[in-house]
Amino acid sequence: MGIPYNSTVFPNLAGHLFQGGASVGLQRIKSLIEKKCSPNIREFLCRVYLPECSPSGKPVIPSWEMCQEAHDGCSSMMSSLGFKWESSLNCSKFEAGTIDRIKEIANDKSAFWFGTGVKSLCSKERPTFACKMNRFPSQTDSIISRFGGSIDISGVDRLMKIQYTYENGTVNACKNDFSLPGGSLEVDPLSPTVNHGWQLRNLPAMKWTAAPSDYFTLVLYDIGFTYLHALYVNIPGNNITKADEVHQYRGPGNPTDVANPYVYLLYKQHGHLQLTDPLRQSLNKKPLETLHNESNFYDLKSISWVRVSADPFSIGRLEKEHQVNNCPLLVSEALQHQDRPFLPHNFNLNMSVDVTYSPSAITFTSCCKTYAYRETSLELNPIGNMTVKTAHVRSSIMPSVTLTKQDPYFRANKFSDDELYSLIMVDPDVPIFYKVASNSHPLIHWMVINIPRGNVNDGVTVREYRGPQPSSGVHTYYFLLYLQSSRISPSVISNYTTSCTRCLFDINCFTTDHGLKLTGATWFRAEYDEYVRHQRVDESGKDEAAECAKEPQYPQSCSGVSIPHIIG
Incomplete structure (x- = not known):
């Protein structure tokens, strides 16, 4: 039966003096376990027939509630097998023992989080x-x-x-x-x-x-x-x-x-x-x-x-009632599913990093097509693994960042004078052959250090914001918030990058050397799209034919009048 312990005690609750009798008794009703007629039937029967020994040497008996759940789920199946619900399994016999155990636990200072732990x-x-x-x-x-x-x-x-x-x-x-x-x-x-x-x-x-x-x-x-x-x-x-x-x-x-x-x-x-x-x-x-x-x-x-x-x-519920901000817990759970070497092995975020973009309208041409983006506003949603258009988060559009503590709302925006934070935006998904980033040494898109009183605008910007420009596929862009242990000199940042001051950022060494603790995060996804093609051709001088080769109706679209594609 794969019992996860190796010591038991007899006589058991079914009255068996030796293991042989207990094994025979269990064998008769083994099908109850195989059919899983109750979620706890296996544990219940093991406690009756082959009880585990507690540290004090006493058998660990089933509770009355456990017995009732097993009875409600399995007694009819036992009848169909030609057996009655045995007297040894009568739930009333466990009531007194259950009450005694409840009293013990209620007085046990190691039983709950507010006790010895x-x-x-x-x-x-x-x-x-x-x-x-x-x-x-x-x-x-x-x-x-x-x-x-x-x-x-x-x-x-x-x-x-x-x-x-x-x-x-x-x-x-x-x-x-x-x-x-x-x-x-x-x-x-x-x-x-x-x-x-x-x-x-x-x-x-x-x-x-x-x-x-x-x-x-x-x-x-x-x-x-x-x-x-x-x-x-x-x-x-x-x-x-x-x-x-x-x-x-x-x-x-x-x-x-x-x-x-x-x-x-x-x-x-x-x-x-x-x-x-x-x-x-x-x-x-x-x-x-x-x-x-x-x-x-x-x-x-x-x-x-x-x-x-x-x-x-x-x-x-507590968020809606404006009582407690515990969104960092859900963001933590979402972030823990992402396999990134720059994330600590064990972390519990305790800050919300709310990032909002408010891009103005923009019109541009990409592969002989005209695109018109309306003015809009968007809030990042990391739990939903949000994908955005690169034009909406372009370099000329500075994001607005609000930091909120995991706290009752009446004190969630209160920061002490000695609290300093660093906010780093990185892209770890640049293909390695570009030699500007890797999964463990990402590309810096924005970096602000020595942020006082939770106000990002009052921090020291050491790398200006640069919007995403993914060369291929989907990239994830992370905003990582760290609590500093002391003030950081802006001049040290170059010690953790190559001569390209944003490239191959050794984020793990940087956070370790300066005692930084990850406290908040958000992220979005972006992919190679029409605005990236526009930037690469019109602003970086890349070959248009190469950039647009996979675009439908190119180069035929270049011969006529382009009707704007309205987006946003």
Whole structure:
């Protein structure tokens, strides 16, 4: 079965004393694994029949949620094979163990990003966005300690079944549309699986053990970044649709790439609660303190959580609400798919580099055809791998660059006086036989150093902007933003190029020697087109017949009157 561990323990949960019996039991229902009737069926059966040993020597048992998912997906198939869902696989037997394990993890200061790993995660060398959002940077927390003593889990005695169903759809984030799939998931606090905001955007179906006469309060809380996401009181039994809504459900929307827990808390009430305006306000402002101190509530009866990291849905939602700029995360993911030797092996961009061109109208002749480009404006879209016309980004059209930090928007444009940046635009796709660039030593198209306060116009331009002029095929032009460790002398740039001051730029040596850290990027693609031919013939004196040889209707088009081709 390809089990990825080599130590187990007997007797197992199926009652087998030795491995032989366990193997026979597994063999009977091997087809369940082969048919993949449930996503976790293999892991579930292995934990029942051949459990892995934990570091403490105890078997790693399946959770109640894992068992329920396996049962729901596979019990009918087992019946069709002539077997019943065995008593050894009864999910109720895993409930007590699951509750105990949930309590252990809730108190474990190494279980989540804000625990013992927070120091390395938030090191000065490469702090993640989550560190900027952390309201308690000096603390090392478990889930329980992060609540500040406002909850007590000693009375937890039941599990919640939390089921999400989500449809496929399209969301917009950072100027791009993303198609996201549909599906369903069941929350399992013991699972390391990381989910996303798109999956959790709607109120889930929930069940727990309760008498019809019981009343409950449910809280959903972002414990990592300390935000309330839902609060319902007077839930009769386990029917949340009949509850009084204090804080409408807002699905988890973690904007960071760190797996962050969102915690579900279930309180049993003394009875039906009179929801006065003062109590409603108190629950909204200080939900956990109020629940802890309010005499109408019993101890906490159930706790669960789901791990969530950023996705286009959560990034786009917070962008639209003008709360947080996390477009650098999506740009990072797009850039990591590009195999370029001048990119660091591990990088996390934390700046948006927004480049806008506003080209004026232009008319020119290329291969005896007249082209008329209208005035326009275009913003680069690196995630969409944007292709532009070279006339729109020509040398006479200076790009406008705006730098925005990966931060809440109220401070995303704030820069300290000692922050300096370098912006370098390069083309690594020039054919090597031209001897002006290579994949590792690109051609410089623009270079500005010592940029203060995030204002590119106030930096020192050491290589003036030069528009693309790809000689053949498609070239990618990168704008790379680096955080400087100190001021750079303009005179040193020539040490990293040939006598041609833009050619074969040793970008890796330059960034290493000066301690530069890649913090932002954008790019566009351009190809050999009519404006490039115009430049090469009319401005550089290249042979027109050679440049236009592959153009349709050339040279016949030179004999008549050219009707302008309108572009833009």
